[in-house]
Amino acid sequence: MCGIVGYSGDKMATDIILDSLIRLEYRGYDSVGVAIVNHDIVVYKEKGQVSQLRDLVPSIDGYTGIGHTRWATCGVPSSENAHPFKSMDGRIALVHNGIIENYLDLRKELSAQGYEFSSQTDTEVLVHLVHRYMDGDLHMALRRALQDVRGTYAIAAVEFGSDRIVVARKENPLVIGVGMGENFIASDVTAILEHTSDVIYVMDGETAVISPEEIHLFSPEGQEIKREVNRITWTSEDAKKEGFEHFMLKEIFEQPKTVRDTLVCYLDGLEASDILPPVSPSSVTIVACGTSYHAGMVGKYAIEELANIPVTVELGSEFRYSSGTDNKPLVILITQSGETADTLAACREARRRGCHTLAVTNVLGSTITREADSVIMTKAGPEISVAATKTYTAQLVSLYLIALKLALNRGAIDEMGLRELKAQLRSLPTLIERVLDRADSLQDAVEVMSRAQHAFFIGRNINFPSMLEGALKLKEISYIHAEGYAAGELKHGPLALLDPDTPLVAACLRDHTYEKMISNVTEVAARGSPVLIVASDGDEQVHLLTDHVIFVPRCPPLLSPVPLAVLLQLLAYHVAKAKGMPIDKPRNLAKSVTVE
């Protein structure tokens, strides 16, 4: 997974490209490069992050260029494997996001024809292929080259002596930013919001030619097509840190607003809205990956409780192996980026099986918004930190709304129940504020967790997935090995791993699971493990079991995953900070995973 940008206009391209690349580093940050069209094509590329390359790049007199930030999939992170790649005659430079599946065959073929390779990447075959077909028209050469290619891509190429950027897209995001006397291309709108809010989405199979004054878009068959310009409502400020030390912290603190914004969008008109297909499904399947999968698990409990419809939750990468029965469920695909390859593959498979697909996503214009039958947009704004926070709680809210709508469609909720639940949902932003207000009370818990190399998180019922998510958050940014378990499962194996150096975090909220949770915690405390209890406000009894307690505001059990999520995000953040970790960009991880 990588980020690509391009600029052609009346300003010096280098700084614009480097600044835009910084905003794409969440997509990958192990190596970086730029190609600027000058009296030659000048390429600078380096292992490391954009800031490191910036120190090396001199001021280059050039108004057209492309850039790339890489997350290695094919070939180790190194300056040789960094993009852009130049053709052997130096006249073409190219960047690529995606995977060329048949690159080994192509490499062999091109080598036999005399092409020399300087990297281990799949991308380098592309630049040589384009060169092979170059007959004065870069766009035609790229289109022809792509006929030989099997795989996925967003590609941008420039040529010597021209101010045009040629792009192509298949299953990897690509937008064109529309300016005045200048145009842009990027993997994601956040990269170019500083310069323009007007974008054209490039769709699968399409190509485009961009110059300072013109944008020409072509269908997969090569016909020129017109596409409306979309105005983005996110601002460039939304994609900045605004005084917070890390994007993750800023995004955690934005949650009262993002939850409110998501609610406002759908709650009032829910009865009349058409967010769901008119036919009430007899079953629901939710498909997602990572944090979005945990949101889906919470959604299962909510839908089953409110609408009394059975729900299966599947991982995006496993959905294709499940049996396609005659029963055609409603398939809900949750993906904040809208670009996760496994979730997109599941969407296609669900449609092939004849299911109605409903996407829950945060990115307008993302691939899933075009492929699913219907879409619910979460209103979390751009999320830059690799660790998902505000998009997770916005997903939870969307799933409560879906559950409520399913309940309404089936007559499973009466007028009073509806009014009550709506009021409870409206109180969520205030509940989150109360969690954020007490961030300082986490100090003791942070000390306990920071000393650990391993940790367990347990919960029951709707907060079982909350604890899976708490463990995922901790492991991805603090590198502490953390596992989430259904509390009842602990005694079936994992208990063997608990010792005085391995803390247990337990959600013991005042709901119907409380007594069983207390029994599970007692078993662990008896084995000398440090126990950290997350308890409901006012529950002083838990102090009998442990010295380490963090309190969350009381709320209806169904909605408790929201404040609990915020608390566990803060815990993970402060532990990672205490350990001096690179919080926004954890090693080996990238924000959206566009490979299967």
Ligand code: AGP
């Ligand atoms: C969460 O912190 C992770 N970055 C990761 O698990 C993520 O949720 C997963 O890759 C799915 O992404 P998506 O929501 O964009 O599909």
